[in-house]
Amino acid sequence: MSLAPAVLSRLAEIVGDSRVRTDADSLKTWGCDWTKMYAPAPSAIVFPSSIEQVQAVVLLANEAGFAIVPSGGRTGLSAGAVAANGEVVISLDYMNKVLEFIPEDRAVRIQAGVVTEQLQNFAEEQGLYYPVDFASAGSSQLGGNIGTNAGGIKVIKYGMTRNWVLGLKVVTGKGDILELNKDMIKNATGYDLRHLFIGAEGTLGLVVEATMKLERAPRNLQVMVLGTPDFPSVMNVLKAFQARLDLTAFEFFSELSVQLVTEHQGVPRPFDTATPFYALLEFEALSEDMSAQALEIFEHCVAEGWVVDGVLGQSEAQAKNLWRLREDISETIARFTPYKNDISVLIQRVPAFIADIDAIVAAQYPDFRVVWFGHIGDGNLHLNILKPDDLAKEDFFARCKTVNVQVFETVQRYNGSISAEHGVGMTKKPYLTYTRSEVEVAYLKAIKQVFDPNNVMNPGKIFDL
Amino acid sequence: MSLAPAVLSRLAEIVGDSRVRTDADSLKTWGCDWTKMYAPAPSAIVFPSSIEQVQAVVLLANEAGFAIVPSGGRTGLSAGAVAANGEVVISLDYMNKVLEFIPEDRAVRIQAGVVTEQLQNFAEEQGLYYPVDFASAGSSQLGGNIGTNAGGIKVIKYGMTRNWVLGLKVVTGKGDILELNKDMIKNATGYDLRHLFIGAEGTLGLVVEATMKLERAPRNLQVMVLGTPDFPSVMNVLKAFQARLDLTAFEFFSELSVQLVTEHQGVPRPFDTATPFYALLEFEALSEDMSAQALEIFEHCVAEGWVVDGVLGQSEAQAKNLWRLREDISETIARFTPYKNDISVLIQRVPAFIADIDAIVAAQYPDFRVVWFGHIGDGNLHLNILKPDDLAKEDFFARCKTVNVQVFETVQRYNGSISAEHGVGMTKKPYLTYTRSEVEVAYLKAIKQVFDPNNVMNPGKIFDL
Incomplete structure (x- = not known):
C-alpha cells in the first residue's frame, strides 16, 4: 500500500517538509522494532513536534483512511511497533523534552518521546529516582514504556510503569485530546481512562505527554548472589529474605546462563562453586543492623540447605559485576x-x-x-x-x-x-486467548471501537477486528 | 416503581425465599448509605450467596428491565449506593468469606462482601498487613472499597485500593463473568479491564471476588504531632521529613478541629501551645538512627520557624491519642x-x-x-x-x-x-465536568454502553445517560 501524493502533501503541511520521510532507509529503520520477524513496510514516517500536529495526523488518517503505527524507541519484543502493512509511522523522536518538574509532588511532566535513561538521569539531578529500569533503558521511550506497561528489574519493590504514571495526555483514535487524571494521587471521578491507555500498545490512541512520579533515591544498595541446589530452594530463599527485608530486586538465572555470560562477557563467576540455579537479590541497607540481618538470613539459608555458596558485593565494582551476571544474559544469548x-x-x-x-x-x-x-x-x-x-x-x-x-x-x-511484560503486539496475538477469555476479548474489541472506530490506530496489534 | 410479582418470584427462585426482603425496615436500611440526602426507595433487597446467583439476577434485570444498586457496607459519602428509584439492591453481605491465602504471593482471595477490618485482621493473623485504612474500616466492604478506589490515611506510602488489587472477578452489566488480570503482578496481554472496574462505583457491573495483595507488617511506628504558625509551614515540614524518611502518614488539621476533638472526645491536647495548624506524621523507625534523624529534622523545622511546638508519642497509648486528634474529627463534627x-x-x-x-x-x-x-x-x-x-x-x-x-x-x-476519594455517586454528579472534560465524559458513557448496554447497573450514578 502506498499513500496518495495528496495525502503525503497534507502530512508535510502538518509536520513540515523535513519531518516526513519516505526514503528506503528511514522506512526500514522506523518501520520495525527489536523483533526481526516481519519485514518493515511503512508508507511514510512523520515526526510531529506538538500535540496539535499529532492530532492533525490522526484526524487525517480517519479522513483519508490510512493506518498509524505509533513509534517510540522501537525496543519492543512483540512487534507492537512494527509497520509491515503500509502504515504511516508517527515517531515521537522530536517530542523528547522534559517539560516541568514539580518538586512538592515529586512529579515530572514529560513529552512521550523522552528516553527512559533521560528520565532516570533527570530524576537523579533532582536528588530523586525513577525506578522503572530494564536492559533497553538507553533507547526505549516513555511513551512506549507506557504503551506496554514496562516492568523490568525493580518491580518487586517499585511495581510496573503503571504505578508511576500520575497523568497522561493522549490523542485518541478519533482524534480527541484527553487529559487523563490530571496528575493527582487521588481522583475518584469516574472511570480511570489513564489505566486503559497504559498497556494498550497504541491501539486506542497515542500517548503524547505523561506526568511521572519520582521516588526517594535508594541508599546504600547491597547485592548478593546465592547458589542454590535446585529451583525450589530459590523460592525458599526469596521467602526467607522477604520476611525480614524490603528487597529492591530478586532475580534468578541458571548455571548455563552463568557459563555463557562468564565465557562471552568476561564477567567473573560469583564464586567457585557451580550450582544449578542462582538468586540475585538487592536491598537498601538503611542501617548497619540490616546488613547484619541479611548475613543472618544467609546463614539460615545455608543451614537449611537452600544455599550452597554465596557472595555479598563488597565494593561498587563487585556489585556491578554481580548485576552483570543477570543483566548481560540477553545480550550474551543473542548470538545463539x-x-x-x-x-x-x-x-x-x-x-x-x-x-x-x-x-x-x-x-x-x-x-x-x-x-x-x-x-x-x-x-x-x-x-x-x-x-x-x-x-x-x-x-x-x-x-x-x-x-x-x-x-x-x-x-x-x-x-x-x-x-x-513484553506485550502482545503481533508475535503473541495468535495466543491471546490462552490468557484472556473469548468473552473478555470481545470486550477489548468493543473498547477499541469506542476510542478508534475507524481502526486507524495500530491495527492488527493485540487482536484482529 | 415496584416489581411485578412474577419478577419477585424469580428473584426468590434465584437466591432463595429468605434472601429476598421487601419489608419497610430492610428497604430503608439497605436502600441508603451514609449520605442522608435522598430518601431510600428500593423495590427489593436480594442477598445472593454465589457468583452464579449474582449473574442470574443481572441477567433477569436485563430481561425484566429493572435497575440494580450494588450494596456493600453502605458507608459511602456520595450516595453511590443509594437506591432512591425502585431499584433492586444486591447486597454482598452473605458473600463475606476469605477464600484462599497464597503465602508465596502474599495474596488473599476474598469474596467482595468481606469487611475491610476483617481483611486487616486476617492479614495480621498471617503476620502481614493490609494497608488501606480509614474511619469506616469496621463496616465498609472490599467490593465497595474497590468500587470507589478507597484511599484513607496511609496513601502517602501505600497508595490507594487500586494498588492492592491483583485480580477481580466481576459480573458485567450484560451478565458476563470476567476474571480480570488473574492475580499476577505482570500481565501485559491487552487492556487492563481490572482498572476500569476499580472506581466505577458499580456502574459497569458488580465486583464479586477480589485477590488482594498484602504487605510486610510495619515495624516500630512512630507518631509525631507538630504545631505550625501557618499553612505554608505544614508544607515545609512535609518536604523536610519526606526528604529523609519514608513517611507512612502525613495528615493535617486546624486549631478549630483540635478544639472540637479535645472538647467533645476527651482527647488531651498534643501540647499546651495552640497553633493555627498541626501536622501529624508517622514513620517506621527501622533503626535507632531513624528516630534520631526524625528528631534532627524536627529541630531543623523549629529553627526555621516552621514548627512552634511538637510531640513524639512515647508510648502506644500516647501515639493512639495523637492519632485520635485526626481520626475523631469526622465523628466530632457530625453534630454540627x-x-x-x-x-x-x-x-x-x-x-x-x-x-x-x-x-x-x-x-x-x-x-x-x-x-x-x-x-x-x-x-x-x-x-x-x-x-x-x-x-x-x-x-x-x-x-x-x-x-x-x-x-x-x-x-x-x-x-x-x-x-x-469519596466518588461521584449522586451528590457530585452535577459537578463532574469541573474535573472531567465534556469530551472525556462522552467516552465514559460509551464505555458504560459496552459493559451495560441496557443501563441496569446503578443508573443515575456518576453521570446520567
Whole structure:
C-alpha cells in the first residue's frame, strides 16, 4: 500500500517538509522494532513536534483512511511497533523534552518521546529516582514504556510503569485530546481512562505527554548472589529474605546462563562453586543492623540447605559485576538465535510450572538448550531456547512454534500470562486467548471501537477486528 | 416503581425465599448509605450467596428491565449506593468469606462482601498487613472499597485500593463473568479491564471476588504531632521529613478541629501551645538512627520557624491519642451538620488553593466556621463547613450549594478533583465536568454502553445517560 501524493502533501503541511520521510532507509529503520520477524513496510514516517500536529495526523488518517503505527524507541519484543502493512509511522523522536518538574509532588511532566535513561538521569539531578529500569533503558521511550506497561528489574519493590504514571495526555483514535487524571494521587471521578491507555500498545490512541512520579533515591544498595541446589530452594530463599527485608530486586538465572555470560562477557563467576540455579537479590541497607540481618538470613539459608555458596558485593565494582551476571544474559544469548518467551504465573506456582516446561522440552527436544532467567520475585520467567548449531534457523523456528503451543497450554493450565511484560503486539496475538477469555476479548474489541472506530490506530496489534 | 410479582418470584427462585426482603425496615436500611440526602426507595433487597446467583439476577434485570444498586457496607459519602428509584439492591453481605491465602504471593482471595477490618485482621493473623485504612474500616466492604478506589490515611506510602488489587472477578452489566488480570503482578496481554472496574462505583457491573495483595507488617511506628504558625509551614515540614524518611502518614488539621476533638472526645491536647495548624506524621523507625534523624529534622523545622511546638508519642497509648486528634474529627463534627467536601489538587498548589477557598468563605459567609483537615501528603483536603446554630438546616444547605459552585470553580481553576476519594455517586454528579472534560465524559458513557448496554447497573450514578 502506498499513500496518495495528496495525502503525503497534507502530512508535510502538518509536520513540515523535513519531518516526513519516505526514503528506503528511514522506512526500514522506523518501520520495525527489536523483533526481526516481519519485514518493515511503512508508507511514510512523520515526526510531529506538538500535540496539535499529532492530532492533525490522526484526524487525517480517519479522513483519508490510512493506518498509524505509533513509534517510540522501537525496543519492543512483540512487534507492537512494527509497520509491515503500509502504515504511516508517527515517531515521537522530536517530542523528547522534559517539560516541568514539580518538586512538592515529586512529579515530572514529560513529552512521550523522552528516553527512559533521560528520565532516570533527570530524576537523579533532582536528588530523586525513577525506578522503572530494564536492559533497553538507553533507547526505549516513555511513551512506549507506557504503551506496554514496562516492568523490568525493580518491580518487586517499585511495581510496573503503571504505578508511576500520575497523568497522561493522549490523542485518541478519533482524534480527541484527553487529559487523563490530571496528575493527582487521588481522583475518584469516574472511570480511570489513564489505566486503559497504559498497556494498550497504541491501539486506542497515542500517548503524547505523561506526568511521572519520582521516588526517594535508594541508599546504600547491597547485592548478593546465592547458589542454590535446585529451583525450589530459590523460592525458599526469596521467602526467607522477604520476611525480614524490603528487597529492591530478586532475580534468578541458571548455571548455563552463568557459563555463557562468564565465557562471552568476561564477567567473573560469583564464586567457585557451580550450582544449578542462582538468586540475585538487592536491598537498601538503611542501617548497619540490616546488613547484619541479611548475613543472618544467609546463614539460615545455608543451614537449611537452600544455599550452597554465596557472595555479598563488597565494593561498587563487585556489585556491578554481580548485576552483570543477570543483566548481560540477553545480550550474551543473542548470538545463539534464542527463541524467547516472557511468561508469568503466580509465584506459588513457579516451581511446578518450570518443572513441567523443562519436562516438555527435555522429552521432545532433547537437543535444545534452555536458558531460564527472570524476575522471580514477580513470577515473571524468561524462557529462552537456544538454537543448536547444526539446525537451520527456519527449522529451529518451525520446531519452536510447536513448543510454543505446548508452553502456552501449560501457561493456561497454570492460569498464567503469555506475556508478562513484553506485550502482545503481533508475535503473541495468535495466543491471546490462552490468557484472556473469548468473552473478555470481545470486550477489548468493543473498547477499541469506542476510542478508534475507524481502526486507524495500530491495527492488527493485540487482536484482529 | 415496584416489581411485578412474577419478577419477585424469580428473584426468590434465584437466591432463595429468605434472601429476598421487601419489608419497610430492610428497604430503608439497605436502600441508603451514609449520605442522608435522598430518601431510600428500593423495590427489593436480594442477598445472593454465589457468583452464579449474582449473574442470574443481572441477567433477569436485563430481561425484566429493572435497575440494580450494588450494596456493600453502605458507608459511602456520595450516595453511590443509594437506591432512591425502585431499584433492586444486591447486597454482598452473605458473600463475606476469605477464600484462599497464597503465602508465596502474599495474596488473599476474598469474596467482595468481606469487611475491610476483617481483611486487616486476617492479614495480621498471617503476620502481614493490609494497608488501606480509614474511619469506616469496621463496616465498609472490599467490593465497595474497590468500587470507589478507597484511599484513607496511609496513601502517602501505600497508595490507594487500586494498588492492592491483583485480580477481580466481576459480573458485567450484560451478565458476563470476567476474571480480570488473574492475580499476577505482570500481565501485559491487552487492556487492563481490572482498572476500569476499580472506581466505577458499580456502574459497569458488580465486583464479586477480589485477590488482594498484602504487605510486610510495619515495624516500630512512630507518631509525631507538630504545631505550625501557618499553612505554608505544614508544607515545609512535609518536604523536610519526606526528604529523609519514608513517611507512612502525613495528615493535617486546624486549631478549630483540635478544639472540637479535645472538647467533645476527651482527647488531651498534643501540647499546651495552640497553633493555627498541626501536622501529624508517622514513620517506621527501622533503626535507632531513624528516630534520631526524625528528631534532627524536627529541630531543623523549629529553627526555621516552621514548627512552634511538637510531640513524639512515647508510648502506644500516647501515639493512639495523637492519632485520635485526626481520626475523631469526622465523628466530632457530625453534630454540627457539616457540609463536607473531599477535594484534591497537586500538593504544590495546596497552599494557594486553601487561601483562595478561605477567602471565598470568609468574604461571603463570615458566620460559617470552616474545619480543614486531610491527607496533605496526597494533596487531599477535607473541607467541612459547620452549620451556625441559629441557621435552619434547609437554609444552611441552600447556602452551601452556592458555596459549592464557587469551591468547584476554584478546584477547576487549580486543575484539581471534585472528589478525591469519596466518588461521584449522586451528590457530585452535577459537578463532574469541573474535573472531567465534556469530551472525556462522552467516552465514559460509551464505555458504560459496552459493559451495560441496557443501563441496569446503578443508573443515575456518576453521570446520567
